[in-house]
Amino acid sequence: MDNIVLHVADVHKSFGGLKALSDVDLQVKEGTTHAIIGPNGAGKSTLLNVCIGRIAPDTGAVVFDGEVITGKHPHEINQMGVVRVFQTPEIFPELTLLQNVMIPAFARRDGSFRLNAMQMVSSQHAIREEAEHWLEDVGLKEQKLVTAASLSRGDKRRLELAMGLIQHPRLLLLDEPTAGMSRHDTNSTIDLLKKFKERGMTKVIIEHDMHVVFSLADRITVLAQGQIIADGTPDEVRRSVKVQEAYLGG
Numbered sequence: 001m002d003n004i005v006l007h008v009a010d011v012h013k014s015f016g017g018l019k020a021l022s023d024v025d026l027q028v029k030e031g032t033t034h035a036i037i038g039p040n041g042a043g044k045s046t047l048l049n050v051c052i053g054r055i056a057p058d059t060g061a062v063v064f065d066g067e068v069i070t071g072k073h074p075h076e077i078n079q080m081g082v083v084r085v086f087q088t089p090e091i092f093p094e095l096t097l098l099q100n101v102m103i104p105a106f107a108r109r110d111g112s113f114r115l116n117a118m119q120m121v122s123s124q125h126a127i128r129e130e131a132e133h134w135l136e137d138v139g140l141k142e143q144k145l146v147t148a149a150s151l152s153r154g155d156k157r158r159l160e161l162a163m164g165l166i167q168h169p170r171l172l173l174l175d176e177p178t179a180g181m182s183r184h185d186t187n188s189t190i191d192l193l194k195k196f197k198e199r200g201m202t203k204v205i206i207e208h209d210m211h212v213v214f215s216l217a218d219r220i221t222v223l224a225q226g227q228i229i230a231d232g233t234p235d236e237v238r239r240s241v242k243v244q245e246a247y248l249g250g
């Protein structure tokens with residue numbers, strides 16, 4: 001039996017007269033990498049924001065691990081294990097890599113940044129060790145004491161990934177993980193994401209780069225103008241005439 005981690009159930013969302021999402025229904029199975037692709041304006045970011053509770057759907061629901069999360073606060077959804085990285089740079093440029101990775105762990109442990117001094121001290125050592133572990137995992141351990149501002153674009157993405165991983169995601173949502181990257185950085189990001197895939201991590205990836213999508217995805221949902229025009233394995237999607245017309249350019 002395949003366990004469904006995320007079910008977006010018949011979601012509709014309009015902005016004024018514009019239908020950003022119409023009747024969107026998709027399921028993400030445990031341990032899979034599920035890509036969402038589609039042209040600009042297709043509704044991908046809106047869909048992601050619905051999943052993390054930043055946008056309320058007009059109708060429909062989001063079910064995470066069997067529980068309806070629609071209407072919950074984004075912070076609460078995050079605490080349940082839904083972790084999003086990469087939409088906007090959310091690193092702290094003036095802090096070291098180690099400090100950057102420690103911050104989400106503190107925030108998560110207490111549900112806020114309001115820890116008392118005793119908790120701070122006792123948590124700090126363990127969190128520091130864990131932050132080092134995740135920096136090593138993404139290949140940044142040597143630079144742990146460097147300030148984040150000095151990192152290359154590709155390394156900033158690695159840092160953001162480490163900041164996501166320390167939250168122990170049950171579902172990792174990646175918004176365009178390779179946007180603006182060189183081919184070299186893109187390939188090393190693909191390798192890193194493949195490593196997480198081997199560990200059985202469940203991921204949803206929004207991505208423009210077809211090379212990335214076809215390298216990583218077990219399943220692909222194609223959105224166009226707010227509607228799902230295809231949903232299937234990479235091979236099925238590649239063969240879809242609708243997709244070729246709407247997106248892949250023939």
Ligand code: ADP
Nearest residue numbers: 015018020038039040041042043044045046047
């Ligand atoms: P994608 O991420 O696939 O490029 P978006 O989800 O960002 O697409 O946008 C889908 C459509 O909804 C676009 O036409 C966009 O202009 C519109 N849209 C997105 N967010 C808003 C908003 N907050 N207010 C009004 N229109 C929006």
Ligand code: MG
Nearest residue numbers: 041044045046
């Ligand atoms: Mg977008």
